[in-house]
Amino acid sequence: MGLFGRKLGSVQVEVSTHCQLNCLMCPKSIFRKDWVYEHMDLDTFRNVPFKLFKYAHLQGWGEPLLNPNIIEMIEIAKREGCSVGITTNGVLLQEFAKDLANAGIDLVAVSIASPKPEEHRKIRGCNLYEILEGVRLISKYGIPKIVVTTIMMKDTVKNLPELIKIARDYGVGDVIANNLDYIPSEDLEKLKVFSNEEDKEVTKILEDAKNVAKIAGVNLVIKPIKLEECLVCAENPIKNCLITVDGNVAPCVYLHLPTRSEIIRRIFLGREVRIPKLYFGNLNEKSFKEIWNGKGYKEFRNAFIRRLSVVPGFDFEFPELPNVCKTCYKAYSV
Ligand code: SF4
Numbered sequence: 642m643g644l645f646g647r648k649l650g651s652v653q654v655e656v657s658t659h660c661q662l663n664c665l666m667c668p669k670s671i672f673r674k675d676w677v678y679e680h681m682d683l684d685t686f687r688n689v690p691f692k693l694f695k696y697a698h699l700q701g702w703g704e705p706l707l708n709p710n711i712i713e714m715i716e717i718a719k720r721e722g723c724s725v726g727i728t729t730n731g732v733l734l735q736e737f738a739k740d741l742a743n744a745g746i747d748l749v750a751v752s753i754a755s756p757k758p759e760e761h762r763k764i765r766g767c768n769l770y771e772i773l774e775g776v777r778l779i780s781k782y783g784i785p786k787i788v789v790t791t792i793m794m795k796d797t798v799k800n801l802p803e804l805i806k807i808a809r810d811y812g813v814g815d816v817i818a819n820n821l822d823y824i825p826s827e828d829l830e831k832l833k834v835f836s837n838e839e840d841k842e843v844t845k846i847l848e849d850a851k852n853v854a855k856i857a858g859v860n861l862v863i864k865p866i867k868l869e870e871c872l873v874c875a876e877n878p879i880k881n882c883l884i885t886v887d888g889n890v891a892p893c894v895y896l897h898l899p900t901r902s903e904i905i906r907r908i909f910l911g912r913e914v915r916i917p918k919l920y921f922g923n924l925n926e927k928s929f930k931e932i933w934n935g936k937g938y939k940e941f942r943n944a945f946i947r948r949l950s951v952v953p954g955f956d957f958e959f960p961e962l963p964n965v966c967k968t969c970y971k972a973y974s975v
Pocket residue numbers: 874875876877878892893894895896965966969970971972
C-alpha cells in the first residue's frame with residue numbers, strides 16, 4: 642500500500658536519452674542538435690517511489706539498455722514491489738538476454754519497424770535478424786511477456802500480417818501496432834495512417850492482420866486509426882507519470898523531450914504547434930508526494946477527472962482538455 646492509500650498505475654522512467662540508432666520517425670533524429678544525451682544516475686533512480694506504483698516502464702526517449710546500471714535499476718524496482726518492463730530497439734538484446742531474465746524483468750517490448758530486413762534497415766538503420774535473434778534468446782530464457790511493437794506508417798502497414806507471423810516464429814505472444822502519435826516534422830506527417838476519416842485500404846490490412854494473429858495465437862493490439870476525442874488519453878495522467886532522465890516529474894513523454902529548449906514542436910493536423918514543456922518538480926529537490934500533490938499538478942489531473950464525470954445523454958459538452966493536450970494526438974484516441 643502506498644502513501645496514497647492505494648497504488649498508482651505505472652511510472653515511466655527515462656533511464657537514458659542516448660540511442661545508437663537514428664530512426665526516421667524519432668524526435669532525436671529531428672532535434673539532433675538540441676538533444677541532451679544523459680543516463681539517469683542511481684541516486685536519481687532511487688528517488689523514484691516505486692512502492693507507490695504497480696508497474697515501472699524503464700524507458701523514455703532513448704534506449705534503456707545503454708544505461709550502465711540498467712540491470713541494477715531493474716532489481717531495485719523489483720525489490721520495491723513493482724512489475725518492471727522495458728522497450729528496447731533490440732540492438733543489445735543478445736548481450737543482455739540472460740541478465741534481464743536473472744534480474745526478474747516481467748516484460749520486454751522490442752521495437753521492429755518492418756518484417757522486411759531492407760525496409761527495417763532503411764527506417765531504423767540496423768539488422769533485423771540480429772534483433773530477432775535477441776528476441777529468440779529472451780524467449781528461451783523465459784521472460785514472462787515479450788511484445789513486438791511497431792509503428793503503423795503509410796509505407797509499412799501492409800507488412801503487419803507478415804510481422805505477426807515472424808513474431809510468433811520467434812516466440813513472441815503479443816504484437817502492438819502503434820501510431821505515429823507524436824509528429825515532430827512536416828515530412829513525417831505524410832507517413833501517418835490515422836485521420837479524421839477511416840482509410841478503407843488500411844482498415845482492410847488491419848482486418849487481415851487480426852485474422853493472421855488469431856490463427857497464429859498472437860494477442861494483437863491495434864491502435865485506432867480514426868481521430869476521436871477521448872475523455873482521458875491512453876497515457877492516463879490521472880494515475881501514471883513520467884520521471885525524466887534528470888528527475889523531473891511530468892504527466893507523459895509527449896510533454897517532455899530531452900532537448901535544451903523549453904518548447905516542444907509538434908505538427909498537428911497539418912500545422913506547426915509550439916507548446917511549453919510541462920513538468921511539476923524534480924525528485925532531487927522535492928519528494929514525489931509533494932510534487933504529485935502540488936496545486937498545478939492537481940489542476941492538470943482534475944481537468945481529466947472532470948471529463949470522466951460527464952454523464953452521457955445529460956451533459957452535452959465535455960469539460961475542456963488542458964491546453965497542452967488539445968494538440969496532442971493521444972487526446973484523440975490514436
Ligand atoms: S493528451 Fe497527450 S499531452 Fe496530454 S496527457 Fe495525454 S498523452 Fe500527454
